[in-house]
Amino acid sequence: MDTISNILLLLVILLNFFLLGSSRLASCIRTIALQGGILSLLPVLAHGFSGHTLFLSTVAFLLKGIAIPYLLFRAIRQVHIRREIEPLIGYVPTLILGTLATAGSFIFSGRLPLIPEHSQSLFVPVGLATLATGFLMLISRRKAITQALGYLIFENGIFIFGMLLTEAMPLMVEAGVLLDLLVGVFVMAILMHQINREFSTMNTDNLTSLKE
Amino acid sequence: MAELFLAALILIFCSGLPAMAWGRWGRRGELASVILLVLGVSLALVATLAAGMQTPAPILALAWAHPAGQFVLELDGIAVLFLLPALVILGMGGIYGLGYFPQVKFGRAAGRVRLFYGILGTSVALLPVCRNGILFLMAWEVMALSCFFLILTDQKEESARRAAYVYLMATHAGTLALFALFILLAGSSGNFDFPWAATLPGATVTAGAVFLLGLFGFGMKAGMMPLHFWLPAAHANAPSHVSAFMSGVMIKMGIYGLVRITSFYSSPPAWWGWTVLALGVISAIMGVVFALAQHDIKRLLAYHSVENIGIILIGLGCALLGQSFHHPSVVALGLAGALLHVVNHGLFKSLLFLGAGSVIQATGTRMIDHYGGLLRAMPYTAFFFLGGAVAICGLPPLNGFVSEWLIYLGLLHSQTAGAISPLSLAVLAIPALAMTGALALACFVKVFGVTFLGTARRDFQIPPQEAPGSMLLPMGVLFLGCLAIGLMPWAIVPLLQRGIVSWLGTGSVAVPLITTLAPVIWISLGAILLLGIIGVVWYRQSFPEDDYQRRPATWGCGYIKGTARMQYSASSFAEQLVRLFRWGLWSDISEGRTIGFFPALARFADHTPDVVLDRLLYPTFRALTRAAFLLRSFFHQGRINVYLLYCALTLCLLLIWLI
Numbered sequence: 078m079d080t081i082s083n084i085l086l087l088l089v090i091l092l093n094f095f096l097l098g099s100s101r102l103a104s105c106i107r108t109i110a111l112q113g114g115i116l117s118l119l120p121v122l123a124h125g126f127s128g129h130t131l132f133l134s135t136v137a138f139l140l141k142g143i144a145i146p147y148l149l150f151r152a153i154r155q156v157h158i159r160r161e162i163e164p165l166i167g168y169v170p171t172l173i174l175g176t177l178a179t180a181g182s183f184i185f186s187g188r189l190p191l192i193p194e195h196s197q198s199l200f201v202p203v204g205l206a207t208l209a210t211g212f213l214m215l216i217s218r219r220k221a222i223t224q225a226l227g228y229l230i231f232e233n234g235i236f237i238f239g240m241l242l243t244e245a246m247p248l249m250v251e252a253g254v255l256l257d258l259l260v261g262v263f264v265m266a267i268l269m270h271q272i273n274r275e276f277s278t279m280n281t282d283n284l285t286s287l288k289e
Numbered sequence: 290m291a292e293l294f295l296a297a298l299i300l301i302f303c304s305g306l307p308a309m310a311w312g313r314w315g316r317r318g319e320l321a322s323v324i325l326l327v328l329g330v331s332l333a334l335v336a337t338l339a340a341g342m343q344t345p346a347p348i349l350a351l352a353w354a355h356p357a358g359q360f361v362l363e364l365d366g367i368a369v370l371f372l373l374p375a376l377v378i379l380g381m382g383g384i385y386g387l388g389y390f391p392q393v394k395f396g397r398a399a400g401r402v403r404l405f406y407g408i409l410g411t412s413v414a415l416l417p418v419c420r421n422g423i424l425f426l427m428a429w430e431v432m433a434l435s436c437f438f439l440i441l442t443d444q445k446e447e448s449a450r451r452a453a454y455v456y457l458m459a460t461h462a463g464t465l466a467l468f469a470l471f472i473l474l475a476g477s478s479g480n481f482d483f484p485w486a487a488t489l490p491g492a493t494v495t496a497g498a499v500f501l502l503g504l505f506g507f508g509m510k511a512g513m514m515p516l517h518f519w520l521p522a523a524h525a526n527a528p529s530h531v532s533a534f535m536s537g538v539m540i541k542m543g544i545y546g547l548v549r550i551t552s553f554y555s556s557p558p559a560w561w562g563w564t565v566l567a568l569g570v571i572s573a574i575m576g577v578v579f580a581l582a583q584h585d586i587k588r589l590l591a592y593h594s595v596e597n598i599g600i601i602l603i604g605l606g607c608a609l610l611g612q613s614f615h616h617p618s619v620v621a622l623g624l625a626g627a628l629l630h631v632v633n634h635g636l637f638k639s640l641l642f643l644g645a646g647s648v649i650q651a652t653g654t655r656m657i658d659h660y661g662g663l664l665r666a667m668p669y670t671a672f673f674f675l676g677g678a679v680a681i682c683g684l685p686p687l688n689g690f691v692s693e694w695l696i697y698l699g700l701l702h703s704q705t706a707g708a709i710s711p712l713s714l715a716v717l718a719i720p721a722l723a724m725t726g727a728l729a730l731a732c733f734v735k736v737f738g739v740t741f742l743g744t745a746r747r748d749f750q751i752p753p754q755e756a757p758g759s760m761l762l763p764m765g766v767l768f769l770g771c772l773a774i775g776l777m778p779w780a781i782v783p784l785l786q787r788g789i790v791s792w793l794g795t796g797s798v799a800v801p802l803i804t805t806l807a808p809v810i811w812i813s814l815g816a817i818l819l820l821g822i823i824g825v826v827w828y829r830q831s832f833p834e835d836d837y838q839r840r841p842a843t844w845g846c847g848y849i850k851g852t853a854r855m856q857y858s859a860s861s862f863a864e865q866l867v868r869l870f871r872w873g874l875w876s877d878i879s880e881g882r883t884i885g886f887f888p889a890l891a892r893f894a895d896h897t898p899d900v901v902l903d904r905l906l907y908p909t910f911r912a913l914t915r916a917a918f919l920l921r922s923f924f925h926q927g928r929i930n931v932y933l934l935y936c937a938l939t940l941c942l943l944l945i946w947l948i
Contacts, residue, residue: 165930188948212937216930224929285927 079198082122085115086203089237090179093210096230097175098168100160102222106149109229113141116233119240123200133251137236140255145229145262152266153222156273166217178209200241207234219280221272225265232258291349291362294336294418300329301379302411305404308392319392322403323383326410330380333414337372340364341784346791348420358482361420366787367552368417370628371545373784374635375417375538377770379410381763382530382639388759389646390528402442402528409435409534416542422471422481429467429542433460436539439531440523452522455902459519463509470502470550484553487794491554491561500561503550504568511543513602514572517595518902521583524591525655529646530763532587536594537639541631544601548627551609552792559613559711566606570718573599573725578870581732581863582897585655586645589736590638593681596725597634601627603718604696608792610703614712621801622699624792625785630692632781633774637680637689640767644674647760648740651753657739657859661746666753671741673764678733680771683726686816686823688774691809697722698807728866735862743856776816778809860895867895875900 092112099105117138120130153159164171182205195201211231215224239251304326311318340347346365353360364372383406392399412432419425437457443449473495475481489496505516512520520540524532547565551557576596583589604627611619647670648663649655664671680687700722703715755761774781782803789800803809848855860867867874874897881891898904924935 185944185948209937212933212940215933216937218930 082119083199085118085122086199086237088115089203089233090206093179093207093230094172094175096226097171097210097213100164100168102153102159103150105223105226106146106153109149109226109233110142110146112230112233113145114138116236117141119237123198123240136252136255140259141233141236144259148262148266149222149225152269155270156222158220158222163219164217164223165219171213171217175210175213178213179206182206182209195241200237204234204237204240207231207237210234221265221269225262225269228261228265229258290336290340290343290347291364291418294333294340294364295349295362297329297331297333297336298411298414300325300332301407301414303407304329304383304410305400305407308403309400316392319387319399319403322407323387326383326407327380330376330383330410333372334376337364337369337376341366341369341787353421355423358421358423358480360424361482362415362418363420364418366784366789366791367545367548367628368791370632370784370788371417371541372414374632375410375413375541378534378537378635378639378767379414381643381766382406382534385530385533385643385646385760385763386528388757389530389650398442402439402531405435405438406531406534409439409539413534413538413542417545420483422475422483425483426464426467426471430464432539432542433457433464436460436523436535439535440527442528442531443526446526448522449526452519452526456519456523459509459516463506463516466502466506466509467546470499470506473499473502474550474553483549485794486552486792487555489553489555491557496554497558499550500557503547504564507543507546507550508568509543510546511540511598511602512572512595513543513568513598514575514595515901517572517576517598518899518906520595521579521588521591521899522902524594524642525585525587529587529642529649532591533639533642533646536591536642537635540594540598541635544598544605544627544631547602547605548624548792551605552794555794557609557613559610562606562609562611562613562715564606565602565609566715566718569599569602569604569606570721571599572596572602574721574728575873577725577728577732578866578873579897579899581728581735581870582867582874582876582895584657584859584896586648586657586736586740587642587655589657589732590641590645593641593729593732594634594638596729597630597638597681600693600696600722600725601630601634603627603722604630604692604699607696607699607703607715607718610712610715611699612793614710616703616705616712618705618801618806619699619702619712619715620793621789621803622695622702622806624789625782625803625807626692626695626697626699628785628788629695629774629778629781630689633680633688633692633771636767636770636774637677637687640673640677640764640771641681643760643764643767644670644677647756647764648674648753650756650760652749657736659747660740661853661856662742662744663753664741667741667755669761670756670764671737673761673768674741675737676768676771678737680775682730682733684730685812686772686775686819688771688778690816691774691778691812693722693726694812695803695807702806731863731866735859739857739859739862744853746853746856776813776820778812779804782809860893867897873900875904 089112092108092115095108096105096112099108117134120133120137124130166174179202183202186201186205189201191201207230211227211229211234214227214230218224218227235254239254304322307318307321307325309318311321341364346363346368349360349362351360383403386399386402386406390399390402395402409432412428412435415428416425416432419428437453437460440453440456441449471481474484476495504513509516509519524536527535551561573596576592576594576599580589580592580596583592604623607623608620608627609623611617611621611623647667648660651663651667651670652660654660676687680689683689683693697719700715700719703712785803786800789803793800867876876895876897878895879893881893883891
């Protein structure tokens, strides 16, 4: 079981790199859907079959794999954009930074005082690496939609981390987190539509005029 | 007794509600407020006096729904001495407000003042009896905030808003230190109940930290010299009866805190006493020097509060030194002087503030240089003000003399420790104390002379009139209090003795009796004799002389036809002394020099801002604000990406720190 989940987690890291390096929004959304789908397998793989894990997996798959990507696709169709043209930090530097962050998170989690059953698994380093990827995405991109993608990757990192706690966390809390995410994306999609209609661009730069 | 006291406090707390609520029947609501307040104060006074006779002191302990100890009140000797003047002044201020700050003239503001005055009174009366740190801090904060709203009464004035703001900053800086203090005091036990007197060792590092934090937090409230900066503006801008209560009672809570926390320690190290003594000397001298240079009568009185706090601190420092060097007579005299001066200063300073309030109401200005010759228009106010002035200068036969005399005796007793003891250095505070008294006398000659004597300096549209009875009565009562302590100091000695016992703790060695150390009965006889002489002289003076009509004006320099402009002004009277102390005052003087035999028109103006606030704190904080704005315009870019970068960097730093 552990080997399968570790392989899946390594796949998640590869998808992270793809997300950092790709400029085409449609493929980014597809990658995120794939990542969400992989993640939705983890509860079952890590903790075995039970009502709790099955429920979690199903909901995660429905939300991360289907509902959210569908909403995002609709959003980019509405606002007619295909690619992130001018990121604040270029693709190659972001990739290098992403690599460094991933390496850093592996080193860091190696030094953490974890309980023995977690020290061998890849949950902690991959979770941290995905968090860092999300951060990088948020910092380096300009378009509102890519920022929404950044938040999604960020949330995926938290989800991986949360896997360690599935046994301890009540069901309602996790369901709440997932629902929050859905609502967040929903709002973001509406917001993007409004921004686009108002400014006829998706650049968040225009928001700097809101600063005091 | 403690239950009765608590009930009285509830009455006082609610006393402002009628005045606040009955907007349409303002006068009736106001009267109901005053009746409630006076009733509560009388009940509390009865409880306090009864507690002052009871041994052991009454304690009320209730279970409390928070884990840090109990709801404990104790009316011990120290508390009684702080409560007596507080309650008297609270009641008298409430009555005074009927004439000084009536609802018909000030509308809603008057109701607000009544409400916060009641709350302030309750919190101040609660403070000395608390025996739990959390309860103390709660009362302390209620006191600070209600006082803030009272300073803000005149909220349309820029100066009042600024004073209230500075006060709020200062008091919260002090409260922060007090939080640290009580946490340190509770230690690892987590129990915030006060320890009993003299149960903690004084020589530890924690004790030193507690003392320094207390010195900062309580010193800020008391108006000790470098920390006094909030005090002049706050006292000047509040309504006069509130200033009277603040100056007479509220700042004493700082002294109370110092007295209380030093009582916890059995053998305080000598540097505590030296520090308090040195700060007391600085406060006393610089306070009175700053007072001399003021033109605003309430600012002047406020600086005199700093001076008197200094005198009290000298007494407390003397007691602490006596404690360190195991010299009980020094402890007894110093502490008795300090505690009695707390009572006395409360009485005479509130009397002076109320007198100043009457003058301000009659003339509509706070500037001393606009007054003149008010003695004829307001003879009773002038008489009471003179009484307060005599008392504050420490002259017999009034009360100020008795407490200063006890402190002098305490300092002199330090000599009996033997020539080689470092304690004998404490005697050096005596010249400072003497100089303070002399300067205070000069200052009050200036105030009384310029305000009440001479001739009127300007024509007021409404000629100044004597204050109404509701304002004269409180002044009369406070004056009688001053006179009573001056004439019969032996009556209050048992209470002082109890205060000393409470401070030293029950397990201490035999406390020397004050009556054997200081012959108060002789003071009493001397005061009565002096009063008799004054009476005889006055009686003889009151017959009109033949050349009464031809007599020139007071201070007319011998000119028969002097004008009102040819009098001493507040500046010119104090000029010589102010010049002597210009190294500490840093006055702004635009000097109009007159040269030659027929000089051209020249103008002279002087202004003495507060050294700490206006010369140090304002420039420092302005520079800090400017730096903060620069920093903000650099960091505050308005881009969400940059803010997220800050988040990420913080997270990274935290993770690195975790490793």
